[in-house]
Amino acid sequence: MIQPHILDQISSVIGNENFFTSPEDKITYSYDGTPLLEHLPDAIVRPQSKEQISQLVKLANTEKFSIVPRGNGTGLSGGSVPTENCVILDMSQWKKILEIDKENLTAWVEPGVITSQLHQEVEKLGLFYPPDPGSMNICTIGGNVAENSGGLRGLKYGVTKNYVMGLEVVLPNGEIIMCGGKSVKDVAGYNLKDFFIGSEGTLGIFTRILLKLIPKPQSSKTMLAYFNSKADAGRTVSAIIANKIIPATVEFLDNTTIRCVEEYSKIGLPTDIDSLLLLETDGHPVVVEEEAQKIVECCRENNAIEVKTAQTVEEAMRLKTARRSAFSALARTKPTTILEDITVPRSEIAVMLEKIESISKKYDILIGTFGHAGDGNLHPTCLTDERNRAEIERAEKAYAEIFEEAVKLGGTITGEHGTGLAKKKFLHLSTGHAAIDAMRTIKKALDPNNILNPGKVFDI
Amino acid sequence: MIQPHILDQISSVIGNENFFTSPEDKITYSYDGTPLLEHLPDAIVRPQSKEQISQLVKLANTEKFSIVPRGNGTGLSGGSVPTENCVILDMSQWKKILEIDKENLTAWVEPGVITSQLHQEVEKLGLFYPPDPGSMNICTIGGNVAENSGGLRGLKYGVTKNYVMGLEVVLPNGEIIMCGGKSVKDVAGYNLKDFFIGSEGTLGIFTRILLKLIPKPQSSKTMLAYFNSKADAGRTVSAIIANKIIPATVEFLDNTTIRCVEEYSKIGLPTDIDSLLLLETDGHPVVVEEEAQKIVECCRENNAIEVKTAQTVEEAMRLKTARRSAFSALARTKPTTILEDITVPRSEIAVMLEKIESISKKYDILIGTFGHAGDGNLHPTCLTDERNRAEIERAEKAYAEIFEEAVKLGGTITGEHGTGLAKKKFLHLSTGHAAIDAMRTIKKALDPNNILNPGKVFDI
Numbered sequence: 078m079i080q081p082h083i084l085d086q087i088s089s090v091i092g093n094e095n096f097f098t099s100p101e102d103k104i105t106y107s108y109d110g111t112p113l114l115e116h117l118p119d120a121i122v123r124p125q126s127k128e129q130i131s132q133l134v135k136l137a138n139t140e141k142f143s144i145v146p147r148g149n150g151t152g153l154s155g156g157s158v159p160t161e162n163c164v165i166l167d168m169s170q171w172k173k174i175l176e177i178d179k180e181n182l183t184a185w186v187e188p189g190v191i192t193s194q195l196h197q198e199v200e201k202l203g204l205f206y207p208p209d210p211g212s213m214n215i216c217t218i219g220g221n222v223a224e225n226s227g228g229l230r231g232l233k234y235g236v237t238k239n240y241v242m243g244l245e246v247v248l249p250n251g252e253i254i255m256c257g258g259k260s261v262k263d264v265a266g267y268n269l270k271d272f273f274i275g276s277e278g279t280l281g282i283f284t285r286i287l288l289k290l291i292p293k294p295q296s297s298k299t300m301l302a303y304f305n306s307k308a309d310a311g312r313t314v315s316a317i318i319a320n321k322i323i324p325a326t327v328e329f330l331d332n333t334t335i336r337c338v339e340e341y342s343k344i345g346l347p348t349d350i351d352s353l354l355l356l357e358t359d360g361h362p363v364v365v366e367e368e369a370q371k372i373v374e375c376c377r378e379n380n381a382i383e384v385k386t387a388q389t390v391e392e393a394m395r396l397k398t399a400r401r402s403a404f405s406a407l408a409r410t411k412p413t414t415i416l417e418d419i420t421v422p423r424s425e426i427a428v429m430l431e432k433i434e435s436i437s438k439k440y441d442i443l444i445g446t447f448g449h450a451g452d453g454n455l456h457p458t459c460l461t462d463e464r465n466r467a468e469i470e471r472a473e474k475a476y477a478e479i480f481e482e483a484v485k486l487g488g489t490i491t492g493e494h495g496t497g498l499a500k501k502k503f504l505h506l507s508t509g510h511a512a513i514d515a516m517r518t519i520k521k522a523l524d525p526n527n528i529l530n531p532g533k534v535f536d537i
Numbered sequence: 538m539i540q541p542h543i544l545d546q547i548s549s550v551i552g553n554e555n556f557f558t559s560p561e562d563k564i565t566y567s568y569d570g571t572p573l574l575e576h577l578p579d580a581i582v583r584p585q586s587k588e589q590i591s592q593l594v595k596l597a598n599t600e601k602f603s604i605v606p607r608g609n610g611t612g613l614s615g616g617s618v619p620t621e622n623c624v625i626l627d628m629s630q631w632k633k634i635l636e637i638d639k640e641n642l643t644a645w646v647e648p649g650v651i652t653s654q655l656h657q658e659v660e661k662l663g664l665f666y667p668p669d670p671g672s673m674n675i676c677t678i679g680g681n682v683a684e685n686s687g688g689l690r691g692l693k694y695g696v697t698k699n700y701v702m703g704l705e706v707v708l709p710n711g712e713i714i715m716c717g718g719k720s721v722k723d724v725a726g727y728n729l730k731d732f733f734i735g736s737e738g739t740l741g742i743f744t745r746i747l748l749k750l751i752p753k754p755q756s757s758k759t760m761l762a763y764f765n766s767k768a769d770a771g772r773t774v775s776a777i778i779a780n781k782i783i784p785a786t787v788e789f790l791d792n793t794t795i796r797c798v799e800e801y802s803k804i805g806l807p808t809d810i811d812s813l814l815l816l817e818t819d820g821h822p823v824v825v826e827e828e829a830q831k832i833v834e835c836c837r838e839n840n841a842i843e844v845k846t847a848q849t850v851e852e853a854m855r856l857k858t859a860r861r862s863a864f865s866a867l868a869r870t871k872p873t874t875i876l877e878d879i880t881v882p883r884s885e886i887a888v889m890l891e892k893i894e895s896i897s898k899k900y901d902i903l904i905g906t907f908g909h910a911g912d913g914n915l916h917p918t919c920l921t922d923e924r925n926r927a928e929i930e931r932a933e934k935a936y937a938e939i940f941e942e943a944v945k946l947g948g949t950i951t952g953e954h955g956t957g958l959a960k961k962k963f964l965h966l967s968t969g970h971a972a973i974d975a976m977r978t979i980k981k982a983l984d985p986n987n988i989l990n991p992g993k994v995f996d997i
């Protein structure tokens with residue numbers, strides 16, 4: 078517990094009107110999008126300037142409390158769940174798009190800007206910000222940068238880090254630095270910018286973010302392909318890439334997910350197929366037409382039962398919205414939804430899908446799997462009930478095995494959700510112990526009092 | 538000086554046949570591509586395995602000597618110039634392409650592979666490795682990663698870091714770690730991989746590198762546009778981007794550079810124009826045709842005197858080879874060539890070119906400027922003679938002013954060559970002192986004995 082006299086000091090740094098300690102407030106901020114994790118914070122603050130944040134950080138070093146930065150709390154690895162002795166630093170009110178520079182194709186934003194709002198603003202100008210996490214309608218850019226979020230367009234366009242050109246950061250010692258800028262190339266000194274991206278609030282607090290934009294693709298085509306087996310779906314993905322086509326989107330849904338999505342959004346998906354791929358190609362109309370044709374051929378050659386092309390923009394949007402609803406659709410069916418986030422090399426998708434299926438049977442738990450098949454990022458999602466301890470334990474064992482199998486295939490325990498609290502005990506599987514030691518050495522050096530989001534990613 | 542009994546220990550770790558101390562060897566390794574910098578190493582070693590490198594690093598910690606990693610020594614910031622008390626770790630013999638994975642579009646290479654050799658090998662398979670530093674025919678991939686090298690295709694395709702998926706690294710404590718892998722998305726733990734990229738041999742030694750490949754563009758078109766003023770050339774670049782075209786290449790050459798290149802390669806460039814742009818668009822033939830037309834229009838609308846399109850692949854190659862010869866062509870004319878590497882936001886190119894011109898006049902030195910105008914990366918190159926101390930001093934003052942102006946325009950002191958020895962005293966201009974303190978804190982934590990390439994990037 079942070080002592081009352083220290084809470085008073087915090088309040089006077091941030092201003093009493095931006096300082097919250099009521100039970101209702103504490104409960105509201107005691108969890109994020111991750112199941113099974115919660116903890117009451119000692120206080121919540123809404124800082125009004127970077128200088129206030131810097132002062133707060135300095136106070137935390139003197140008085141030894143910790144700071145947990147938070148956007149809209151949609152994270153799926155517990156990255157913004159409160160820790161012992163902590164103040165939640167709520168950045169969700171920092172939601173100004175400060176500049177869109179059409180000449181340099183950049184945007185300066187505050188960290189609390191909601192991802193899809195940025196999409197809308199830049200698209201009005203014929204520009205494009207590709208990263209599109211599943212939660213893009215509620216998540217914030219600051220959270221996206223802290224977790225290095227991916228999304229549906231990752232295969233062709235890359236992830237958040239590919240679009241961050243500059244970061245203003247409050248360091249754990251309270252200093253405010255700027256990394257990067259509008260220069261497309263910059264190798265002056267160490268690459269701190271990319272190191273802060275994905276550091277999950279443990280190394281610095283972002284106060285301004287400079288993003289790279291690109292010209293908006295002129296056209297796109299969205300397709301759906303149905304399969305009787307995951308192996309066929311997996312082989313289709315490989316065949317498309319082997320044909321040197323990099324689609325904007327290649328999403329996979331298994332039967333469990335299809336059934337939940339159909340029940341939720343009623344868009345006419347057949348519920349008796351094994352799996353489907355949702356594919357999109359975008360760019361110049363001529364290229365889109367050619368690629369779409371080849372994609373359809375690849376699907377057919379790999380035993381697709383049916384391939385449908387969306388005839389209108391609205392139909393395409395309906396399909397993509399349905400895919401985006403997969404998590405919510407699955408979550409409706411059971412009280413507790415544990416969404417995982419392994420990634421394997423593209424060539425191993427079919428193998429991994431089979432492993433997930435057999436592990437699900439072995440531990441007698443219900444797993445629906447969907448994900449970004451084009452980049453090997455799969456979300457095996459366990460539908461369970463946290464009150465059923467026995468089932469939760471079986472699920473935990475199943476996930477441990479899924480992580481091990483993913484790593485054995487050359488993959489990773491997390492593709493886009495981060496390590497946070499939820500996965501830190503598995504981190505060594507992906508990185509090895511010596512690399513964690515190196516990470517820990519850096520964390521200790523930059524944040525010797527361990528004030529920034531302690532206990533996330535790894536323990537000190 | 539490293540004591541003889543320690544040199545004996547080094548020799549027994551690496552094997553006597555891979556250990557060199559003759560004066561001829563020492564002189565050969567006493568400099569790299571950077572003018573005005575040289576120092577004799579105490580020894581040169583050619584390691585045969587990562588385990589040997591690990592042992593050498595551990596010995597360096599015990600016996601307090603330093604290790605300077607080196608590829609083919611083409612660097613332009615003094616990154617591989619020997620320091621006091623050092624062994625040169627020559628990685629140029631590690632030149633195997635270990636695997637090209639057509640399914641995952643990746644290549645495992647050793648760090649000594651020459652960049653253009655990798656280009657040739659992957660292009661045989663219809664694949665493409667975009668980074669193409671000016672020195673691509675002699676530089677190594679390991680050096681490219683250590684400096685995060687750019688190249689002519691940076692505007693559309695990005696720089697080296699955008700193509701590194703995995704790194705095997707010997708840490709300063711001798712541990713061997715693997716960062717990243719074949720998964721397209723991976724956010725497990727801190728992003729050590731991107732932090733090592735561009736760390737200029739000061740944080741780790743690369744022993745294997747996993748690169749991302751992309752499908753080879755189907756076609757391309759190369760154009761030359763001549764201008765009577767730099768402002769027109771600069772405005773043309775802005776107009777092309779504002780038209781939402783991202784060319785693969787937009788190279789700028791000023792009159793001094795044009796004259797030197799023409800004298801060197803005799804390809805028929807007019808030597809009386811102020812400047813030229815070499816432009817290339819690549820991709821699907823239909824898109825290339827459309828983009829080329831629009832590029833020609835942009836040139837004409839911005840007062841190009843003449844716009845020529847290469848009629849054959851050979852002609853295009855001749856033009857690009859001539860551009861690649863710019864550094865050599867300039868270097869022939871005077872005994873000493875100091876090549877700089879500022880970058881400014883694209884919108885500021887015309888302004889920066891004018892500043893360079895007036896600074897060159899102010900200090901009465903001859904500067905030829907060429908560079909990657911599309912990404913704002915310019916190489917103002919001073920043609921001088923190091924025996925003329927007065928002129929060298931004026932050149933140094935001129936560069937200090939050029940750096941300051943670049944930073945004032947929102948740019949950086951180095952876009953693709955690195956900080957090394959040559960530019961460390963200017964680093965704070967780009968990054969600020971607090972960021973250098975953070976970098977120094979990390980370096981000290983990971984390499985407490987300062988054994989890896991000490992004195993590069995910043996002083997401890």
